Amino acid sequence: MEETITIAWTDIVTAIAAGLTVLILLAAAFYARNQIKCVERTREAQLLTDLSRRWNEEKLTEARKAVRNYKNGSELKDAVQKLRESNHDEYYVLVRLPDFFEALGVLVNTSCLSKQLTKDLFGTAIGYYHKLYVPAIKYLRKKYNDENIYKWFDDLTEKLNEPSQ
Numbered sequence: 001m002e003e004t005i006t007i008a009w010t011d012i013v014t015a016i017a018a019g020l021t022v023l024i025l026l027a028a029a030f031y032a033r034n035q036i037k038c039v040e041r042t043r044e045a046q047l048l049t050d051l052s053r054r055w056n057e058e059k060l061t062e063a064r065k066a067v068r069n070y071k072n073g074s075e076l077k078d079a080v081q082k083l084r085e086s087n088h089d090e091y092y093v094l095v096r097l098p099d100f101f102e103a104l105g106v107l108v109n110t111s112c113l114s115k116q117l118t119k120d121l122f123g124t125a126i127g128y129y130h131k132l133y134v135p136a137i138k139y140l141r142k143k144y145n146d147e148n149i150y151k152w153f154d155d156l157t158e159k160l161n162e163p164s165q
Helices: 009-055 058-067 073-085 089-094 096-109 115-144 151-161
Strands: none
Touching (some): 009 096, 058 089, 096 151, 115 151
């Protein structure tokens, strides 16, 4: 006795509907992923715009002008030390730059800002100012017995000097 298998038209429609549902869900997932990437790029662009604006604002411009008065890192360290010990307002002007780069380092470390975009926008300045501030940073670490002072500035400099992948 031979058994006959019959397929109802409802089974065919159900199979087609299930297949279409899978395709629609895949397309929706792809679209959502693209939208998330777009939002991330927009957020990063806004962040870069804000950082660029801040870099050119009066307070950081004043700090860059103040740093120009020192020929090298040793002179800058001596000034930072003297101004810190006398609690002079100029001290706070001089530490604005490493403070800015410290915040930038945190943003890169937490993946809020890409290493490559940071390098493209601030790479030259980061390297220049880090080299200039190393003696002052060492002084501050020793004075406060805290190796974490400007740790993210150091880390940022190292990351930007790594070869691109």
